[in-house]
Amino acid sequence: MSNYIKATDFASKDALPSGDALKTLSGTELDDEFNDIATASATKANASGAVLTGVPVAPTAATGTDTTQLATTAFVQANDALQANLASPTFTGTPAAPTAAADTNTTQLATTAFVTTEAALKADLASPALTGTPTAPTAAADTNTTQLATTAFVTTEANLKADLAGATFTGDITATGVDFGGPVNAGGVLSTSNTLDDYEEGTWTPYVTGSLTVGSPTYYSQVGHYEKIGRQVTVRGYIVVNQLNTLDGSVRILGLPFASNSTVGNRSVCSFGRCDSLAISAGESVTGQIVENTSQIVVYVWSLATGTSNMDDAELSDTAELQFTATYSV
């Protein structure tokens, strides 16, 4: 690019006297001037549709200028610093945007007004006050967690329970017993002495043995029944011996349904209501007891003259008949 500078002072020629050679305007002078003009013109941009080359510069407009003034790169950078990025923009101040319609579910920006409207339709996480007919997934039967229980869950569970009034139980029924109150021990648990926790009735088969030789007696009849109420067992027995068959020693009645308790001295008596075909003397009677930690009735013969003695096998003859009852604790 070059600027045109006039080389010939044409006006100074007017002051020269006639005949002066320099007063004449030569063709060379004119060519030089016009050539310089052509050269300068060729290196300038057109005012309209200019095609600039090199690195054009221009004055930088003030930040925020919004006219037809050319924008320099410095102007653009200064204005960019005031704009947010399209990707992951970081806004400052209080950005505002149009508020979407309620329940809008798009990528549109959510304003605080939109969120507040939507939040007003939701329940609080803490102590929510639900309205309408709230629903939730129904937990599996027997679930025991903090999961919400639906009416379906409760109904399912309730169907597995008995009614308080007029209950109809099914299957095997178990219970921890009936508590009749009473003193509370140091641990805060009701004393088992006040709890009735067992009842059972059934049969047992009484038989006699000898302390020296068990023998193999045969019988006409062996009948026994029992009732167990808590720790108390009541037995009734009826034996009619056919043959004693080598039974030897002191007579015992075995076959009790339960072993007696382990407490030393906690013994029970056995009452004989009917005895027959025994080889005992007049004035003698048959007694018995159940000692702790055993499962047998020890049979005695008592007389006023000699007191109590073990019944010997010789006193229990063939065809002997014993009918008795005893109550003992287990």
Add this chain to the structure above:
Amino acid sequence: MSLIKVSQLDKTEIVGDFKHVQCRHATWVEDNGVIVGGKSFSRHVIAPNDDVSNEPLETQAIVAAVHTQAVKDAYAAHLLAQEAEV
């Protein structure tokens, strides 16, 4: 209707200082697998030194495990002491 009578050893208990083995047999009637009425029970106790040859094998195994010679001797002494009281 198909009624059957069922009887089985339904409870075995080991109790007391001398390991008495309490056996309970339950008997009931089933109608096509459903128990009709209740169960009835029959019991007996196996003391140390008792003959268990007629007991079920599982009961014999239990008795063999708990009625050690020491237990048998102790129970025999217990009975002997009881007999000697009179």
